[in-house]
Amino acid sequence: MTTSERAMTVSRGTGADHGAAAGHGTGISNPILGMLLFITSEVMFFAGLFAAYFNVRAAAPAWPPADLADKLHILPLVGPATVLLVLSSFTCQIGVWAIRRNDRRGLVRAIGVTFVLGVTFLAMQAIDYALLYEDGLRLDSGPFGTTYYTLTGFHGAHVLGGVLMLGVVLYRGMAGQFSSRHHDMVEATSMYWHFVDVVWILLFSLLYLLPGTGGGH
Amino acid sequence: MATTALTPAATTYRTGLYEWLTTTDHKKIGILYLVNSFIFFGLGGLLALGVRAELAVPGLQFVDEQLYNQLFTMHASFMLFLFVIPILAGFANYVVPLQIGAPDMAFPRINALSFWMLPLAGIIMATGFLTGGGAAAAGWTSYSPLSQDAYSGTGMDLWIVAVVLIGTSSILGAINFLVTIFKMRAPGMTMFRLPILVWTALVTSVLVVLATPVLASALIMLFIDRNYGGHFFDPASGGNAVLWQNVFWFYSHPAVYIMILIGMGIVSEILPVFSRKPLFGYKAFVFATAGIGALGFSVWAHHMFTTGAVYLPFFSFMTFLIAIPTGVKMFNWIATLYRGQLTLSTPLLFALGFLSMFLLGGINGAFSAVVPVDFAIHDTYWVVAHIHYVLFGGSVFAVFAGVYYWFPKMTGRMLNETLGKIQFVVMFIGLNLTFFPQHQLGLSGMPRRIADYSSTAGWNDANLWSTIGSLLIAVSILPFFWNVFISLRGGSIAGDDPWEGNTLEWATSSPPPPYNFDRLPDIHSERPLFDARHRREAVPALTVGPDASGHAEISAALGRPHDSPDSGSLAKGMDRSHGQ
Structure with a gap:
């Protein structure tokens, strides 16, 4: 209890400093606006990768190539991983709603679940990679392999980044550093996590649901 | 000298190099x-x-x-x-x-x-x-x-x-x-x-x-x-x-x-100050800047006309279109200068250099937007000439204009005007000597990025002139570095507002304290300092506005008096600094 009290004092102290420095603190807070802009730049980063994917795909005679056509269907874990990631977006939001009500226990519980779901997603993706690799779909096996691993790999790296941020939120949440008035980091992290989720939904639709072209299917 | 009456800066526990690194x-x-x-x-x-x-x-x-x-x-x-x-x-x-x-x-x-x-x-x-x-x-x-x-x-x-x-x-x-x-x-x-x-x-x-x-x-x-x-x-x-x-x-x-945009911003700060006029067409300028930003995303393929993989009419049209907001800016700059009371200090010289050279860079760029012409001059020295008129004549001149303009604010000392003018003249001649002949080289077909060329191709003279020009540019940098060196040590003291500027940076000391402002003048236009300097009736500063208490708090927290004198005395203070 003393720990959390001290944490509250500290957070109130920095909050006051911040208010004085920022002058008039109305509207969206600086960190959240910063995160929104950062996400905008991330959207453009993935836009570049997606553009390359469509460009290479449109030029290919068959997509996926005939010798790799059946490989992507063998993945037992992609469906569950997708469900878990979408679920984690909800648990993350539940955490945000909890801290807006000043419910710290709720925050820690929800973010803890989100964190575990994120790690599970990464583990499942790693197993998928191993299976695909054994089956001969590699980074250097033609444009199909290159785009597949680049797109999913960079998404995975962003999931990892999100998991690290969730870890910090979890740690600080357990230390009692967030309150209904002071939880910009929770909001910002949750925005980032939703973004990572949306990118995965697009990627999943593109790689697994969009019908192939040419002789592949 | 210091009209904003600063108490010494808050004591810092980091000194010298460590402070700069952290x-x-x-x-x-x-x-x-x-x-x-x-x-x-x-x-x-x-x-x-x-x-x-x-x-x-x-x-x-x-x-x-x-x-x-x-x-x-x-x-x-x-x-x-x-x-x-x-x-x-x-x-x-x-x-x-x-x-x-x-x-x-x-x-x-x-x-x-x-x-x-x-x-x-x-x-x-x-x-x-x-x-x-x-x-x-x-x-x-x-x-x-x-x-x-x-x-x-x-x-x-x-x-x-x-x-x-x-x-x-x-x-x-x-x-x-x-x-x-x-x-x-x-x-x-x-x-x-x-x-x-x-x-x-x-x-x-x-x-x-x-x-x-x-x-x-x-x-x-x-x-x-x-x-x-x-x-x-x-x-x-x-x-x-x-x-x-x-x-x-x-x-x-x-x-x-x-x-280039921030370079345009620097020039747009300098021209009004040194022609003693407000910037002509402020809002047009803002919308032109936004227009350049928006159109900038629709012209990338004009670098790729000769690939045969892009839709030429669209990208050619958009490229011409983006010249319009740039033309608006050029018009505004010239209209700002028109019938102004010009002070030919070094910042204005570089700004004028920017106007003239960027204009040339714009014109020779427009040639490349014409698809058939671009097919002829693609990857020739014409393109090299164009990019250097825009980036050297444009951005670099703007950079030097900015250095001469804000050096007094950054260091508290003025740069030497004579050395500045020598630098400008030599650099201006060097720039044109280096890059103007490259237009001719491009038109006569010299490709860019080649280490050697035939002595019978007719490119000898222009290349030699170009090399001599590049040496002139190098020479012109020397007075600049010397200028910075001696001015840091013994340049004349700048005071808060040596140029009679319009914008807030001139309302604080030179160099400004770490927290920037003890107090701010009222802001009723894009030229708050001009307003403060020429205000007819005395309006008490900092008694209106939602943030007045906030600044008072900062001042109190930093242990200095925050009772702000009225803006009349601020204006008088400004005048006094110019009297020196």
Whole structure:
């Protein structure tokens, strides 16, 4: 209890400093606006990768190539991983709603679940990679392999980044550093996590649901 | 001298070098940006001298073709990625928080991070010279397959890593600017009272946030192609070489506006001050800047007319269209000067140099927008002439105008006017002597990026003149460095507002205290200082506005009196400083 009290004092102290420095603190807070802009730049980063994917795909005679056509269907874990990631977006939001009500226990519980779901997603993706690799779909096996691993790999790296941020939120949440008035980091992290989720939904639709072209299917 | 009556700065527990290495003060970081950029300006200039020395006469005298390729590649990479883009960001870093009346950037530590990535990236890029295959040699555009591992060595990988780092630094910096401009403006500083420099920094930041990540994705794809056997850009195995050009120029065309807009902002700050008139057509200028930013995303393929892979009429039309907002700006600048009371100080000279040279760069650029003409002059020295009129005649002149304009604010001392004028004249002549003959070279068909040419091609005279001009440019830098050196030690004391400026940075001391302002004048227009200086009736400062108490709190917290004298005495104080 003393720990959390001290944490509250500290957070109130920095909050006051911040208010004085920022002058008039109305509207969206600086960190959240910063995160929104950062996400905008991330959207453009993935836009570049997606553009390359469509460009290479449109030029290919068959997509996926005939010798790799059946490989992507063998993945037992992609469906569950997708469900878990979408679920984690909800648990993350539940955490945000909890801290807006000043419910710290709720925050820690929800973010803890989100964190575990994120790690599970990464583990499942790693197993998928191993299976695909054994089956001969590699980074250097033609444009199909290159785009597949680049797109999913960079998404995975962003999931990892999100998991690290969730870890910090979890740690600080357990230390009692967030309150209904002071939880910009929770909001910002949750925005980032939703973004990572949306990118995965697009990627999943593109790689697994969009019908192939040419002789592949 | 000091009209804002500052008590000594708060005591700092960090001194000297340690303070500079760990600072999060936007003004110190801005100066670090400038110094770092000038170092790479010097290095890039030396590389350019190597290029011009080799081309002075036909035959290979100093370097072989491989080293020549490294020279022009690294020249362009240093100048674009480590000089022009960062130094404009550096000016914005120093000036934007001051001009909007903020105590610092929104994220001071991220600001420091943005800066420190730059020297790191520069060192990584330059390390290429030490590797076996030499530095990157595929041109700053790094077209595939030239940039693939079959044709270039480790230097290329180091180049990719460095540019990704610089891009990350730019993106973080841009986010910082946007949050600062949107959230940290002083009371009364509405969006349409922002100085034009702040507007150009805003539009530049939007371009960076939207375009630079695309370059990062392109570079990462290239890195994967080179090192992990990827197939993005290799046509033989199903990739697409033109894909690189599309993704690269999707960034690099907006990037040319990233490299000029803040320069336009600097000139737009200087012209009104030195012609004693308000900027003509403030809102038109703002919308023109935004228009350039928006149209900038629809013209990238005009670099790719000859690939046959782009829809020529659209990109040609859009390229002509983007000349319109630029023309609006040119009109506004000239109208600002018209019947003004011109003070021909060095900042104005460089600003006028900017106007004239950027105009030439715009005109010779418009030729390239005509598709049939572009087919003839594509990849010739015409293009080299164009880019240098825009970037040297434009951005570099704006940079020097900015240095002469804000040096007194940054250091408290004036730069020497005589040395400044010598620098301007020599540099102006050198620029035209170097790059004007290159138009002729381009029209007579000399391709860019060649180390040697036939002595019977008719290119001898123009190349020799061009090399002599480049030496003049190099010479013109010497009085500048000497000027900075002696002025730092013994330049005349500047006072708060040596130019009778319009914007808030001149309302604080020179150099400003770490927290920037003890008190702010009322802001009722885009020229708050002009208003304060020429106010007819005495309106008490800082008694209105929601933030008055906030500043009082800061002053109280810093242990200095915060009872603000009325603005009449502020204006008198200004007058006194000019009487000296």
